[in-house]
Amino acid sequence: MKLELIGITVLWTFLYGYLIVASIDFGAGFFSYYSRWTGQQHVISKVIDRYLSPVWEVTNVFLVFFFVGIVGFFPDTAYYYGTALLIPGGIALLLLSIRGSFYAFANYGVRKSNIYMLLYGMTGLFIPASLSTVLTISEGGFIEKKGDQIHFLPWKLFTSPYSWSVVLLAIVSVLFISASFLTFYASRANDKKAQKVLRQYALSWSGPTILSSFFVFVSLSQHNMQHFENMVGLAWVFLLSLAAFLGAIYLIWKQKALGWAFILVMFQFAFAFYGYGISHMPYLLYPYVTVQSALTESVMGWALVMAFIAGLFLLIPSLYLLMRLFLFNASYVQGKK
DSSP states (O other): OOHHHHHHHHHHHHHHHHHHHHHHHHHHHHHHHHHHHHTOHHHHHHHHHHHHHHHGGGTTHHHHHHHHHHHHHOTHHHHHHHHHTHHHHHHHHHHHHHHHHHHHTGGGTGGGOHHHHHHHHHHHHHHHHHHTHHHHHTTSSSEEEETTEEEEOHHHHHTOHHHHHHHHHHHHHHHHHHHHHHHHHHHHTTOHHHHHHHHHHHHHHHHHHHHHHHHHHHHHHHHOHHHHHHHHHTHHHHHHHHHHHHHHHHHHHHTOOHHHHHHHHHHHHHHHHHHHHHHHTTEEETTTEETTTSOOOHHHHHHHHHHHHHHHHHHHHHHHHHIIIIITOHHHHTTOO
């Protein structure tokens, strides 16, 4: 396999890991605020807090790996995306800082503050919305090159139907992934009341997830026909994603094998995410940057590959240990520790 394919595969895997882990975190934050607003906080807050306490500090590790890696493997991306991501990237960093401060001061009474809880809940929606602009910009049409100058066209981004369809998909996917996992987590805790509420959340956000995915397909066909045709050529991958989604919804509806239901949700997004990535190849930014044109020198590239693979071998055991000690430890999940 060529260096550029190895590099982008490793980076895409890190980004997929962030998609799943961060979605659970962001959605949990929103549900925490929403349950307070609807008077159901006493039902689900314990389950959410037990999940977030040991996990929130490692969530952004995947994102850091991805951004460091994308600039290391493909330096041209910093040149082209630098200006375009100045505003959405700055917003995302600000929101991540607000979210981090909430966790840092969680034991000092901020959970009792309505304003802090509102900010905490809203960041769970606005962070994925702002980060999703990276995928939108990559489709082309929002950056213009004149000579050696790169010009970002923000008015096109804010008036593009495709841009807003991606933002919508990012938000509802976060809520669906999070609710699916938390339903399983509540069942592990034998908390039937919390499981009932979270199951309703999962089923409620399943429909918008599929509808928004359809809107993305339709709007992409109007925005970037080349990429859309590539996705049609990989239709079987997206059909597998749909089949995994239907299987997950069936299990959640029947309240059976909720762990397998969440695994199917992971497969649903894995098929869709990797299908999108493969169909996007070889472009990192239409029509200016490809994985071949932007690739760093060979020696540096292979050094990065080895470093990132080593990072994966360190990260995966750490996550396994975290899950073994906290997330899937029956005594911890049930609040006995």
